Amino acid sequence: MMTLFDPDNTPAHQAPTGGPIIMDGRRPDGERPGGYQSPLLEGLNPQQREAVEYRGPALLIIAGAGSGKTSVLTRRIASLLETREAWPSQILAITFTNKAAAEMQGRVKAILGQGADGMWISTFHSSCVRILRREAENAGLSASFSIYDSADTKVTLKRIIKSLDADTLGFTPGNASAKISKLKNELADVDSYSRNANMSDPQEVMFVEIFRQYTQRLRAANALDFDDLIGETVYLFRAFPKVAALYRRRFRHILVDEYQDTNHAQYSLVRELTRPVDPELADEMEATGVHVRNLRDATGGIPGASLTVVGDSDQSIYAFRGADTRNITEFERDFPGTKVILLEQNYRSTQNILSAANAVIGHNFDRKDKKLWSAGGDGEKIVGFTAYSGHDEAQFVADEIEVLHSAGMAYRDMAVFYRTNAQTRALEEILVRSAVPYRVVGGTKFYERAEIKDALAYLISVANPNDELALRRILNTPKRGIGPATETGLASFAEANQISFRQAMRDCASLGLGPKVTGAILKLAALLDEAALKIDPANPAGQANVSELLTFLLDGSGLLTLLRGSRDPQDEARAENIEELVAQTKDFNKENPDSGLVDFLTQVSLVAAADDLDDASGTVSLMTLHTAKGLEYEAVFLTGVEEGLLPHQMSANEPGGPAEERRLFYVGITRARQRLYLSLAMTRAQFGDINVAMPSRYLQEIPVALIDWKQSPGMANSRGGTQPRALNARRDGFGGGFAKRGEPQALPPAPKPKTEWTNRVSQVRDNGDLTLAAGDRIRHVDFGDGRVNQVTGDGTKRIAHVQFDTAGAKKLLIKIAPIEKI
DNA sequence: AGGTACATACTTTTT
DNA sequence: GTATGTACCT
Numbered sequence: 001m002m003t004l005f006d007p008d009n010t011p012a013h014q015a016p017t018g019g020p021i022i023m024d025g026r027r028p029d030g031e032r033p034g035g036y037q038s039p040l041l042e043g044l045n046p047q048q049r050e051a052v053e054y055r056g057p058a059l060l061i062i063a064g065a066g067s068g069k070t071s072v073l074t075r076r077i078a079s080l081l082e083t084r085e086a087w088p089s090q091i092l093a094i095t096f097t098n099k100a101a102a103e104m105q106g107r108v109k110a111i112l113g114q115g116a117d118g119m120w121i122s123t124f125h126s127s128c129v130r131i132l133r134r135e136a137e138n139a140g141l142s143a144s145f146s147i148y149d150s151a152d153t154k155v156t157l158k159r160i161i162k163s164l165d166a167d168t169l170g171f172t173p174g175n176a177s178a179k180i181s182k183l184k185n186e187l188a189d190v191d192s193y194s195r196n197a198n199m200s201d202p203q204e205v206m207f208v209e210i211f212r213q214y215t216q217r218l219r220a221a222n223a224l225d226f227d228d229l230i231g232e233t234v235y236l237f238r239a240f241p242k243v244a245a246l247y248r249r250r251f252r253h254i255l256v257d258e259y260q261d262t263n264h265a266q267y268s269l270v271r272e273l274t275r276p277v278d279p280e281l282a283d284e285m286e287a288t289g290v291h292v293r294n295l296r297d298a299t300g301g302i303p304g305a306s307l308t309v310v311g312d313s314d315q316s317i318y319a320f321r322g323a324d325t326r327n328i329t330e331f332e333r334d335f336p337g338t339k340v341i342l343l344e345q346n347y348r349s350t351q352n353i354l355s356a357a358n359a360v361i362g363h364n365f366d367r368k369d370k371k372l373w374s375a376g377g378d379g380e381k382i383v384g385f386t387a388y389s390g391h392d393e394a395q396f397v398a399d400e401i402e403v404l405h406s407a408g409m410a411y412r413d414m415a416v417f418y419r420t421n422a423q424t425r426a427l428e429e430i431l432v433r434s435a436v437p438y439r440v441v442g443g444t445k446f447y448e449r450a451e452i453k454d455a456l457a458y459l460i461s462v463a464n465p466n467d468e469l470a471l472r473r474i475l476n477t478p479k480r481g482i483g484p485a486t487e488t489g490l491a492s493f494a495e496a497n498q499i500s501f502r503q504a505m506r507d508c509a510s511l512g513l514g515p516k517v518t519g520a521i522l523k524l525a526a527l528l529d530e531a532a533l534k535i536d537p538a539n540p541a542g543q544a545n546v547s548e549l550l551t552f553l554l555d556g557s558g559l560l561t562l563l564r565g566s567r568d569p570q571d572e573a574r575a576e577n578i579e580e581l582v583a584q585t586k587d588f589n590k591e592n593p594d595s596g597l598v599d600f601l602t603q604v605s606l607v608a609a610a611d612d613l614d615d616a617s618g619t620v621s622l623m624t625l626h627t628a629k630g631l632e633y634e635a636v637f638l639t640g641v642e643e644g645l646l647p648h649q650m651s652a653n654e655p656g657g658p659a660e661e662r663r664l665f666y667v668g669i670t671r672a673r674q675r676l677y678l679s680l681a682m683t684r685a686q687f688g689d690i691n692v693a694m695p696s697r698y699l700q701e702i703p704v705a706l707i708d709w710k711q712s713p714g715m716a717n718s719r720g721g722t723q724p725r726a727l728n729a730r731r732d733g734f735g736g737g738f739a740k741r742g743e744p745q746a747l748p749p750a751p752k753p754k755t756e757w758t759n760r761v762s763q764v765r766d767n768g769d770l771t772l773a774a775g776d777r778i779r780h781v782d783f784g785d786g787r788v789n790q791v792t793g794d795g796t797k798r799i800a801h802v803q804f805d806t807a808g809a810k811k812l813l814i815k816i817a818p819i820e821k822i
Numbered sequence: 823a824g825g826t827a828c829a830t831a832c833t834t835t836t837t
Numbered sequence: 838g839t840a841t842g843t844a845c846c847t
Contacts, residue, residue: 097837125837150836174832226837320835420834425838442836476823483823517823606837626835650834664835686833688838823847830842 040075040082040111044068051341052076055085057303058335060328061310064372065357065670066348066632069310070100073255074107076308077119080253081112088118090252092273092305096261098123098607100630120251124266125226125606128233132224133598135243139236144598146223146460146467147605151448153177153214153225156469160213169203176210183211184227185263185322187234190215220500222466230265237272244272245281245302249292252305258630259311259331263322270307271334277302307335314361314370317626317664319656346372346670348632350379353676356702357669363701364659372670382702384709385679386695390423390640393681394430396710397637400677401436401620404635411437413634415621417668419646422686423639424622431620441623447604451563451574455581456604458553459546461502462531463597468494468501478562480520486513490521502528527556535597546600547585554578625668636672641665641680642693658697665698680713770814770821772800778819780804785822 041049048068051061052075063069077093080086095101101121109116120127129147136143148156154173157180161171183193194208218224224232237244254273256262262270277285279300282292295302313325332338346354354372361367383400387393401414416427416438424440431438446452454477460470468491475490476482493511494504505525508518531553534544544552554560563575588600621633625646640646646665651657669676684693695713772778776788778800786804791814800814 123837229837318836321837422833422838479824481823485823624835645834648834660835685838826844826846828842828844830840832838832840 040079044072044075045345047341047343047345048072051343052079054339054341055306056337056339057306058331058338059306059308060331060338060340061308061343062328062340062368062370063310063312063343064346064370065312065315065667066346066372067343068347069257069343070104070107072343073257073308073310074104074111077104077108077253077255078111081108081115086253088116090250091119091121091255092127092251092253093119093121093255094124094127094257095121096123096258096630098126100257101126123606124262124269125229126602128229128269129602129606131233131247132229132236133602135236135240138240138243139232140219141224142222142464142466144222144463146221146464146470147229147602148218148223148225148469149448149605150177150226151453152223152469153180156217157210157214160210160217164206164209164213166206166210169206171206171210176207176214179207180211180214181225181227182322184225184231185265187231187265187268189231217468220466221468222464223469227265230263230269234265234268234272237269241278241281242284244275245277245285246290247273248275248277248305249285249290249295249302252295253308254305255308255310257310258315259309260313260316260325260328261311261318261321261323262327263318263324264327265322267324267327270309274304274307274335276304312370313367314364314663315629315667317629317660317667319660342370344370344372346374347376348673349374349670350376350674352378352381352706353669353672356382356676356706357666359703359706360662360669360698360701361666363698364662380675381708382676382678382706384699384707384712385677386709386711386713387679387681388683389690390426390681390684391430393639393679394427395434396679397427397639397677398430398434398436400637401431402434404675409634410618411620412618414637415623415628415631415633415635415671416637416639417623417625417628417671418639419625419648419664420640421624423645426685427622427639431622437619438622439617439619441621442627445607446577446580447607449574449577451577452581454559455550455554455578456601458528458531458557458559459550459597460601461528462535462549462553463601465502465528465532466500471501471505474557475521475524478557478559480524482517482520486517486521489513524557527553531556543596545585545589546597547582547589549597550582550585554582625664628671629667632671632673634673635675635677636668637677637679638665638668639679640684641678641696641699642684643696644691644693645684646696646698662698665696678707682713772814772821777822778802779822780819 040052044052048071051059051072061069061072063072073093077091080091081088093101093104095104101123105116105119105121108119108121120130122130132139132141132145133143136145154177157173157176161167161173161176166176183189190208190212193211197204197208199205199208218228237247251273254270256270277292279296282296282301285292292302297303309328309331311328313328316323316325316328319325332340349357349372351374354374358371362369385393385396387396397416401411404414405411418424418427421442428438428440447456454474457470457473457477460467461474464470472487472491475487489511490501490504490508493508494501497504497507499507502525505521506529508521508525511518513521531549533539534541534549534552537543560575560578563571563578566572585600588595588603592599625638647658647661651661678699680695680699681693683690685691699713772788772791774788774790777785778788779785780802784804784806786802788800788802790801792801800819
């Protein structure tokens with residue numbers, strides 16, 4: 001994966017940007033005959049066609065959801081290559097996920113074949129790692145630097161906060177890392193921050209100290225966190241104009257997808273890369289043998305690369321991560337001479353789905369009005385469903401999935417979205433029970449499992465001996481009798497003698513520890529040293545590949561063997577996971593024969609949630625709304641459309657929060673091609689107890705005629721007049737009472753029980769002080785008769801555990817459940 | 823050093 | 838309801 005490029009490897013006769021097509025006949029795939037009509041434009045509408053063909057310094061493509069932007073971007077790249085306006089190596093395309101990058105690379109290759117090799121199509125983070133590893137020395141790093149994920153960052157901060165007693169001032173690893181991340185996204189560092197900090201505020205002083213120590217620890221460990229990857233690359237370019245010039249010269253066409261979600265650091269990176277090269281620097285490059293002649297303009301410098309960005313401010317959902325839509329709204333100002341192209345025709349969804357999406361997003365003010373439209377017809381109505389609980393909602397989803405499946409839709413064409421990862425539990429429980437094949441995309445990722453992180457820490461310790469975090473992780477994993485006391489002893493020994501933790505391990509004999517402990521430490525140090533020798537380029541015995549190295553470390557440490565021998569049944573699963581990792585390293589060796597340990601670790605560090613999405617798996621996909629961005633499915637279930645969840649409680653106080661949540665809802669809606677299901681629950685279990693939920697404010701923004709409520713939220717208005725606002729502001733035209741949920745589920749195109757939701761606050765369901773005890777028999781509106789087995793909780797949160805005669809066991813919130821005693 | 827038992831606080835979204 | 842932290846025991 002990590003094919004490092006040589007800035008000098010591009011031929012001297014390369015075509016200047018935007019210049020005439022060079023038909024030099026030196027490329028084997030041959031000349032095009034005159035009058036040749038490129039198939040690249042086939043099937044494109046006029047706007048898409050222009051987006052492919054336009055040439056100029058800057059192009060902004062405002063691409064509504066489903067408007068075919070990936071296709072446009074792909075064909076634009078193919079067009080640049082096909083016309084010989086650019087060599088593959090001159091193209092840098094930035095996507096949001098590695099998966100999107102791989103897909104784009106595949107599509108361009110499918111069009112052009114071999115002529116596509118050498119392009120950089122990757123994420124911001126991957127591109128930056130590539131640059132930083134190559135230029136590590138200038139950045140003050142070694143090329144095998146570690147990449148810290150958020151968990152690593154938190155562990156580091158936790159240690160710092162503990163040593164500073166900063167928790168007394170309210171610092172937690174969570175809030176400190178959030179603040180540091182935010183600053184780094186703004187390209188601030190400790191020094192620039194402390195210059196403007198209010199140092200009379202003790203909390204501020206403490207934060208600066210935390211930030212400083214954190215920066216120092218990462219430096220000492222030869223490590224960068226996610227945000228550093230971008231920031232350090234920008235710093236590198238700013239501090240070393242000659243290094244920057246190499247990349248500015250190389251990348252003549254830069255394309256950025258999902259531009260609305262770029263933050264300031266990423267914006268700055270794009271800026272740096274698209275700056276022109278001064279004539280003097282160009283002279284200097286030429287003098288050192290870098291081919292620049294064909295690139296130089298009248299002034300003798302190299303003009304800035306052409307920049308294409310694609311985005312949609314309505315789909316900006318990463319403000320919490322520093323994304324700034326001003327990057328897109330002010331693009332024309334930032335890059336004078338920008339051409340703007342609007343793609344509004346949607347090729348994905350039915351008109352009903354689009355009308356709902358338009359209506360929802362129309363409630364955000366401060367946006368350029370943009371209406372998606374489709375030529376594909378209205379399609380089915382959106383299906384709405386109000387469940388009694390999260391489990392009930394999950395059951396609805398499972399049932400509808402089965403309905404769709406038996407009507408011929410493949411599982412892989414369906415997806416279930418939710419706002420928070422915590423919602424997966426109920427869904428998974430029911431899907432397992434209903435035997436629906438599913439896959440959770442993202443969530444707790446494979447590489448975040450403890451045993452995998454342990455195994456990886458062994459590899460990291462070999463690749464980067466300065467990584468104290470990784471060393472301390474494996475110090476007593478598996479158990480070697482090295483406790484926390486010994487660990488801190490080693491750390492302070494290292495600190496006092498200005499040596500690395502690793503060296504401290506080698507020298508631990510002078511620490512006067514017990515013979516057993518000393519022996520254990522020395523054995524581990526020797527194991528790591530021996531492993532390092534196996535990948536030392538100077539080793540005459542040759543190089544071990546990643547899987548050989550991992551196997552060696554696992555054997556030497558006994559990690560896998562001990563898990564195998566354990567009686568704990570969970571350890572068996574852990575052992576299997578480690579075996580899976582070994583298998584992955586073997587695959588990696590096979591697919592990347594020229595890549596080594598550091599490349600493998602890089603790849604592992606930068607996998608995104610959506611990356612491990614396997615299209616071939618015949619399963620329903622479960623994911624958060626954030627992960628869903630950029631994907632599409634025939635049928636989409638958008639669950640938990642409730643106040644407090646969507647919009648999420650946490651966003652309520654943040655400026656722009658509710659608007660961002662609305663965009664999130666909009667993103668979810670627009671993922672659906674044919675069928676869209678919106679569901680919510682009247683009560684939701686969280687924190688171990690059950691809370692009453694209210695329909696999301698966004699639901700009332702969808703025109704009533706577009707939704708067919710299988711069960712309306714009318715009965716959600718069941719708490720007296722306490723709620724601030726009823727679901728739908730209109731007070732007329734909503735007759736009807738409670739909807740009845742048909743037994744198990746209605747059949748496919750089902751005669752839909754037309755149930756409009758009602759809005760009358762007077763319609764209160766409140767069982768008041770209804771008391772139930774074990775043994776009572778009750779009747780439930782939907783579940784029929786049943787017997788109370790147990791009552792738990794108290795006050796308004798009393799729960800009856802009921803065994804229904806036909807519907808099975810359920811838990812009901814007594815106060816609001818549609819039940820009566822019989 | 824390491825295990826167990828109980829208490830506690832936390833849950834937004836992610837490269 | 839879970840993951841983490843503390844106290845106490847072996």
